[in-house]
Amino acid sequence: MNRTSRxxxxxxxxxxxxxxxxxxALLVTTxxxxxSTSDGDTGSGTDWSGGSGVAIRAAACASTGVAAPGLxxxxxxxxxxIVAVAGERGLGAAGAVIGVMTALTESSLLNVDYGDQxxxxxxxxxxxxxxxxxxxxxxxxxxxxxxxxxxxxxxPGWQQLPPWMAAQQVQxxxxxxxxxxxxxxxxxxxxxxxxxxxxxxxxxxVTDPIGAGTAADPDTADDPTGMGADPDTAGALGFDxxxxxxxxxxxxxxxxxxxxxxxxxxxxxxxxxxxxxxxQLLRCDAARQWDAMSAAYQAASGAPICITDSYRSxxxxxxxxxxxxxxxxxxxxxNHGWALAVDLCEAGRTAMGFSTPAYLWLKANAxxxxxxxxxxxxxxxxxxxxxxxxxxxxxx
Numbered sequence: 001m002n003r004t005s006r007x008x009x010x011x012x013x014x015x016x017x018x019x020x021x022x023x024x025a026l027l028v029t030t031x032x033x034x035x036s037t038s039d040g041d042t043g044s045g046t047d048w049s050g051g052s053g054v055a056i057r058a059a060a061c062a063s064t065g066v067a068a069p070g071l072x073x074x075x076x077x078x079x080x081x082i083v084a085v086a087g088e089r090g091l092g093a094a095g096a097v098i099g100v101m102t103a104l105t106e107s108s109l110l111n112v113d114y115g116d117q118x119x120x121x122x123x124x125x126x127x128x129x130x131x132x133x134x135x136x137x138x139x140x141x142x143x144x145x146x147x148x149x150x151x152x153x154x155x156p157g158w159q160q161l162p163p164w165m166a167a168q169q170v171q172x173x174x175x176x177x178x179x180x181x182x183x184x185x186x187x188x189x190x191x192x193x194x195x196x197x198x199x200x201x202x203x204x205x206v207t208d209p210i211g212a213g214t215a216a217d218p219d220t221a222d223d224p225t226g227m228g229a230d231p232d233t234a235g236a237l238g239f240d241x242x243x244x245x246x247x248x249x250x251x252x253x254x255x256x257x258x259x260x261x262x263x264x265x266x267x268x269x270x271x272x273x274x275x276x277x278x279x280q281l282l283r284c285d286a287a288r289q290w291d292a293m294s295a296a297y298q299a300a301s302g303a304p305i306c307i308t309d310s311y312r313s314x315x316x317x318x319x320x321x322x323x324x325x326x327x328x329x330x331x332x333x334x335n336h337g338w339a340l341a342v343d344l345c346e347a348g349r350t351a352m353g354f355s356t357p358a359y360l361w362l363k364a365n366a367x368x369x370x371x372x373x374x375x376x377x378x379x380x381x382x383x384x385x386x387x388x389x390x391x392x393x394x395x396x
Contacts (some may be wrong), residue, residue, distance in 0.1 A: 033174070045342065071191060075109040078125055078141050079191050082364055085145040091152075093158050093192060098272060101188035102126060102167045105181050105221050111141055118174070124169070139280045157318030157380040165263065210236065228340040259283065264337035265314030272311060272339050282341040284389035293369040297361055308387070309343040312336035327385075339389045352387040354379050369393070 006075060071079065079100050086096035103109050106127040115122030121130045124138040126148050137143035151170045152158055158166045163185055164178030173180055258264065273287040274280065276294060281287070294305040312320070319329035328334070335341035346356045353359060366372065370393020378386035 053111060057096060071109065071194075076191075076195075078109045078111060079101065080195055081141040082125070082145045083192055085142055085149060089149055089153075091149060092159070094163070095149065095152065096186045096192045097185070098158075098166055100191050101163060101181055101184045102148065102171060104184040104187055104191075105167075105173075106171070111139060111144075113139060129307065138279075156315055157321065157331045160318065160330050161319055162330070163334045168263065171282050176263060177258050216300070258338065263314075264332045264334070265312065265317050267311070267337075267339055276304065277307045280307055280342075281339060282310050282342070282391070285393075286340055289369045289371065289391065289393060293362075293366060293371060296357065296365065296369075300361065301357065303347050305362075306345040306347045306352075307342055308345050310341070311335065311339040313340045327383075335390050341374050342386045342389050354384070356386075362389065 042122055060078060082099040082103060083096045086092070086312075089095065100109070103125040109125065111125055112127075113123060115127065115129075119127065119129050122128065123135055124144040125141055126138075126144050128138045128144060128147060132138060132147050133143075137147065141297075148170060152166060155161070155166060155169050158169075161169075162178070164181035164184075167181040168175065168178035189204050262265070262268075262271065269281065271283075272281040273284040275282060275287050276291045282290060290305075294307075298304045312334060314337065317328065317334055317337055320328040321331050329336075331337075335342075344352050344358065344362075346352045346358050349356060362371070363373065366389065371389050371391055373386070373389055375381065376383055377388045379386075
């Protein structure tokens with residue numbers, strides 16, 4: 001931590017509660033780092049399952065988070081510390097929001113010195129247990145934030161994950177889908193915006209605290225966070241909440257979502273079943289129906305259905321997103337990660353098309369096996385993918 005940020009963190013911790021809000025204005029200077037590291041890119045028309053579907057959408061999409069929440073001075077000071085640590089580490093607005101969201105969920109942004117029945121040794125803003133480190137570090141807001149971000153940074157592609165799933169992978173709460181964190185996502189956005197002096201925040205009159213901006217990022221002149229007027233869609237958060245909520249879990253609502261208590265892309269092989277096509281895995285009921293469908297197609301055409309992809313691990317989703325940002329779903333949200341989607345091909349052709357034989361056969365017959373071609377992938381919908389099919393029948 002550099003000297004300036006260390007002073008800010010110490011000031012936030014030491015500030016009397018009656019004046020804690022003043023720390024917010026000081027912390028604006030840390031947001032040059034947030035602006036320079038904001039990243040994330042979301043495609044359109046992807047399969048936004050991202051957890052248990054209905055529960056996640058109810059939690060994350062309930063409010064816009066436009067106004068800063070009514071934090072107490074203690075809560076505001078603790079949030080400011082988390083934001084400062086995120087800024088010092090170059091984790092961007094995305095990291096700051098995930099940190100504040102997690103602390104809101106775990107401790108209501110209060111530095112509590114006790115745990116609960118499930119974790120009597122839990123302490124601090126993030127309710128970290130003994131295995132995280134010494135109690136003196138866990139009870140220090142800056143130290144606890146550092147421990148949290150240490151683990152967040154080990155998650156591949158965390159910037160592109162739904163924020164609540166990134167938090168869940170760090171915290172391993174009882175809510176496998178991260179819906180407990182999603183419920184505080186909008187409040188965290190508002191808190192971070194308020195700390196930065198954005199619209200509706202605690203310091204709305206702060207203007208250009210870091211100079212006149214830069215040629216590469218002129219917005220920093222009046223937007224030190226790089227979050228824009230609407231950080232939900234500005235790209236700074238690495239996750240497009242507006243697109244997530246608008247999609248309703250998939251353009252046509254066909255989303256199987258989580259199952260078995262597993263996380264998207266982190267399903268053990270023992271919980272999956274191999275297909276008749278070598279090297280491919282799906283949830284067992286989906287695998288059985290895919291094999292039956294492929295056998296029926298072979299009886300009609302003389303060859304099994306050509307398949308290129310099925311279950312996709314989280315690491316594979318991250319790699320694919322980097323390679324094909326406009327085609328691949330946000331890592332941790334794809335139905336491939338729930339082992340409920342396949343990508344198909346045409347034998348003897350480079351790809352399946354909307355008029356190729358296998359596609360036409362599937363359109364006429366796949367539904368009887370529980371498989372569908374989602375509406376967002378149809379011709380004329382902006383993200384045409386004739387090869388992508390999803391399983392919506394049965395239960396695990």
